[in-house]
Structure formats: structure tokens, C-alpha cells
Amino acid sequence: MAVISGFVQSYDQLLTVRFLLGVAEGGIWPAILVMIGHWFPAEERAQAFGVWIINIPIASIITSPLSGWILSFSDWRTLFVIEGIFPFLIAAPLWWWLAADRPSDARWVSPEERDYIEAAIAEEQRNAPEAKGYRDVFKSATVWKLVLVYFLIQIGFYGLNLWMPTLIQTLTQRGFAAVGLIAALPYVAAGFGLWFNGWLADRSGRYAWHVFAAMLVASVSLVASVLVGHAFLGVSILLICLAMGGALAYDGPFWAAASTTMPAAVLGGALGLINALGNLGGFVGPYVGGYLQDASGGSFLSTAVFLAAMLLLAGLVMFSVKADRRIDRGGHRG
Template identity: 30%
Template sequence: MRESNQATASTGLMGSRAGRALPDLSGEDRDKGLYRRVAWRLIPFLMVCYIAAYLDRVNVGFAKLQMLDALQFSEAMYGLGAGIFFIGYFLFEVPSNVLMHRIGARKTLARIMILWGIISAAMALTRTPTQFYILRFLLGAAEAGFYPGIILYLTYWFPAQRRGQIIAVFMTAVPFASILGGPLSGWIMESFHFKGGLDGWQWMFIIEAIPSVILGLAVLKLLDDRVSDARWLSNEDKARLEYNLQSEKAQKVEHVSMLSLLKDRRVIHMALICYCTVSSLSGLAFWTPSVIKSTGVVSLLDVGLLTAIPNICAVISMILVCRHSDKVRERRWHMIIPFIIGGTGLILSTLFSKNPALAVAMLSIAAAGCMVCSPLFWSLPTAFLDGKSAAAGIAGINAFAGLAAFASPYAIGFIKDATGSTDYGMFFLAAFAFIGAFLVFLVPKKLVNR
């Protein structure tokens, strides 16, 4: 009898311990609090890192306003240099992401950020078109894997049904980079021009590269590679997060060969959608300062301040639309409508090329539409890819889309040299937005609405 009581007590004690080790797996309210804590721990820091990355990638758009005259570059030369970044990005992106899946996010992201910061500062040494092209290529090679690496990293923490809003919040770093970077770049270029024997655009490259190196060192201290490495989570919280991630793995493609992945029609379809998304975004990123200046705005600081307005609209749009997409678990129409709105805004911006206020208003509509599509897009392939296939698939999709980021700036520069106007370039970008809407419409609803 005593043995029976002891066994019962032991069983009860074990049950109590098990209850403490593994939480109630149906606690939706608790999930919200847990994921909120994880998001606050990871997302703000990752956003700051991506702001630094995006600023160092696209600040050449502001440098152009002084650089072309100083170095006697043509618009086509600038467009080629702006775009050639993505050739290096394309070649090194998949290996970088696969390596990250093996060695972890901390080492990979730190290496990427420190290296690109050094190369970005070296842009100040540019004197010839060849040097410009080489440094832009090296910058792309250095940064390869950063953005898709972050997307992959978020799949280690957040299940598909929560990922749309999380990626959207993270992706607000893009418009925030322009909101902060536009006025900052304009101020540096005006205030530091001819200081210490350097032009304003040279100082801009040097000053804006410093945060990347500092943040790269901080990554080693502040990031955890996986849920299991997080000292700031209890064992119970880790179990909950791991359970939610494991519960959706049965619906995903895992550990397939790269060749099989590239033959997967779903992956190819996603790559084409991403190509259209990046085409419209890259045009906005590299050419908005030039479009605003062409309306008659003279001061570089004023150009920077006006550039911030479309990006503020994009931040609001991204958060609201992606939050609603996660709430109703619908992806397709939440991308189709913004694609159409973005393309329409790009076309309308050409009709008001002599009116700064109306041109900025139309660019704001374009940004609010086009920028929403980027975070929402990544909720599509990550709904059916997992593990090594996610590492290779995300990088492969993004690398292919990088070709759009190479082609679009160069095409717009070529068009402007040929026509003397950016209007046809905006039509070119709008076409990709409309094609993107059609391609999203063709995605099977059951594949991505989770």
C-alpha cells in the first residue's frame, strides 16, 4: 500500500514537473505574449541592421546628384554601376544562405556587415567608371545573403501564420532607411562638401558606413542562432516555440536537392513574382531622388526631406496591410491590390513631373503599394519550404530577383539617356507591378493562405 502511495505521489510529482517543462499547447493568449516578447527581442535590432544595409546599398542614389558631375559619368554609367551590385549579390547569395544554415546567423551576419561596411566606405575612393563598377560588385558580393538570411532566420522563430506581420515590421526598415537616410545624406553632402579635400558624396559614403561595422560586431553579442540557444527564454517557452514550429513542418518541403528545388514549379513561380516585386522597388529606391530633383527642387537637403514622404506612407501601409493579412490569413489579394495601386502611382507620377507636391503625392501612392508586396511576398514561399530547402530556396528566389535589381536601374538610366526623361522608365517599372499582380493571382489559394 505504501509502495502504491509512493508510486502515485511519484507519478503526481512527475506530472507536475512535466507540466512545468511542457506548457499547455492550446494557449493562444499565452502565445501572443510569448511571440510579442520574442519580436521585441529580435526585430528592433534586426531592423537597425537592415537600415544600415539598405542605406549603404542605395545611398548611391543620392551620391549621383554630385557624383555624376564630379566624375563625368553618364546616366547609363550610373545605372550600370547601381545595378551591378546585384550581380555580385546573385553569385554569392545561395552559398551564403546555405552556409548560414550550417554555422548559424551570428557568424554569418557579423561577417557580412563588417565586410560591406569597409567596402561601402571605400566607395569614396572612386575615380573611374571601372573602379565604380568593381566596388559596387564587391559590395553586392559582401552583402549577399544578408536579407534572405534574415528571412530564413525568422523562420527559426515564427510559424507561417505569424510570419507575414513580423516580416512586414522588419521590412519597414526599408522605408525607414529612406526616411532617415534621405535627409541625412542630403545634409552630409551639403554640409561636408569640400571639407578636408573631399566632396560631399565622398563624406557620405564614409560616414554612413561606420554604423554597419559597429552593428556587425554587436551581432556576435546580441543574437542567438536558434530558439534552443536563447538564455532569455525559459525551458517552457522554448518548448512552446519549438512545438509550434514542428507542427507545421509536415506541410513543407524539406531537405531536397538544389536541382530538385530549381525544378519545382512553385519555386520558379515565386522567383518570377519576386522579380516583379524587386523591379518596382529598385526603381523607387534608386531614382526617387532624381525624379524629385527633376521637378525643380534645388537643395539636396530639400530633396532628402521630400524623399522621406513616400517612405512614411509606405511604413503605414506595410504595417496595416500585413497585419490585416495575418489576421484573416489571406495573402494573394493583399498583394494583388497593392501591386496594382503601386503601378498606377508610378504612371501618375509622370503626369505631374513639373509639380513637386503632386509628383511626391503620386510617388507616395506608388511606394505605399509596391513596398507592401515585399514583406507579404516572403509569406508565400516560406509557407511550403523548410529546413535546408528554405535556406537554398529563399536565397535562390532572392538571387534571381536580384537580376531585376540589376536590370531595372540600368534600363532606366539607358532610357533616360535616350529620351532625356525618366517618364518611360516609370512606365517600365509600372509594367512589372501589373505583371506581378497577375502572377500572384495565379498562385493556388490553398498553397499560401495559412
């Protein structure tokens, strides 16, 4: 669908293809989250989710300058085609070679490691509550709270992600290629934030606090970066890096918390519901951000305040989710 996007000839065709892209992409997230749950016990899961989601900043570090370079000599159609071909050349071969649903299905896992993983996860599932069916997913207040948190985060993240190149170009007054290189820097910060916040969350077991901390850093840094503006360009770019780092660093603790909300038998449906409805915020953020920028005569301040408010509100709502992992004084996790 990404490649086909480069060949559309009308607005209606573009909407259709982008919708189909979303349908194809939507199933990937919950499927991999469930698969990671088969590989890592609860005490390692926040960091595991965080490390996996580092794929987003890594891809952005590569494609930000690449996209700027392609657009410097061609157009958006060529951009879609070239970058849409990458999964066929890189992702698909690696997936078929390495991916396995469970440790018992992977030939490259040692017997000792396989037994440790499966014993730890079996012990967790032995004490887990039973679910009668997917109806329990829709009845769960915790699942709906997580939907709201994810929806608010996606408003802020996608708004920031879409408008960040415009903001950088406004601040630096540089061309596409230079903006692409600078735009890669925030994703370096995001990669570190994902790993570090996931590691801390696994040690503390207090997922809500780690989601809130990431949202607080993102919201404050985003507004501050716009207020600083041209006066201190280096400081402004640093603040943008912190904003993007915080806007992604929530991921590991958030999905670790989500993975505790439902029994394994219906977990895929719960994660899929959170992902599907929460991602609707990805439409709201860029749309409202663009409207506010137009209404303010091109100023990004009102957009930044709106996106920051959504991120901060998401962090506050997360405190209502009772999904933290308890750690007793003896170091045992539950």
C-alpha cells in the first residue's frame, strides 16, 4: 500500500490507499505485543517492549535524511515507492529467518533459556484470572482507560511527528536535506529514552509513574522549544529532542501495563482494541495542529500548547489505571 501510494491519481484514490495501509498496518502492533509476551516474563516486559519500539526512532533516523535527500531531487511519489520497497528487501527476509511465536519454536534458543522463559511465563499464567470471552475485554474499565490514554498520546505524538520538520525548518531556515538531518536527532534521544524508561519501569514496577514522567518531559520540552525559538537555536533543537524522547519513552511501561489487564487467551483482542481506537488520535493531532497553526497566522505556539496538553493529560489519566506490578521487600515480583 505504501508503494501504491506513489501511483495514486486523485484525492479519493489517496484516501482509499491510505485507509488500506492502515488496515494492513493495524494488525501488526497487537500481534507483536502478544508475541513479545510469549518471550519475556512480566519483570522484563517493559524493557522488551521499549527495545522493540526502538524500531520507530531507528527507522526515523534513517528515513529523515533519506526522505530529505529524495525530495531534494525528486517528488513525493518517488519517496513512497523507494521507501515502500524496503520491507520487501529487508524486513521480510529477516522475519522468516528469525521470528518465532514462542521459544519452543525457535531453533536458535538454548534449552536452558527456553526452559527459563517458559517456566516463568507458565507460573504467571497459572495465577492469572480467567476470562469468559472477548466480551470481558469490552466490559473492562481498565481497557477503556488505556484506550483513552493511548488516544491522547497519539494526538500529541503524531501531531509532533508530523509538524516537527516544519518547526525545524522554521527555526533553522534550511532546505529539505539539512532539515532531514537535523530531524534525525530527536529520534536518537527517543531511542535512548525508550530503553532507559523501560529499564527503570521493570525495576520499579510502577508503570503509571513512568508513563507520566515521559509525558511530563515531552509536554514541557515541546512548549519550551517554541518559546525559546530563534533566540537560542541550539537550546531549541535540544528541547525538541527531549520532547520527542518523552513522546516515545512511554511505550514500554504503557504496553507492559496493558499486558497485565487481561488473561492471555483474550490479550490479543484487548491490545488490538487499545491500538485500534487509540490510534484514531493520530488523525486528530495533525488535523487540529494544522488548524491552530493556520488560525494563528503560522505560529506554532498554539499547536505546541495543544499537543503538550494532550500528552500531559494522558499521563494524568494513566494514574487511574491499576496495572502496576507489585514488588515486595524480598525482591519478589507479582
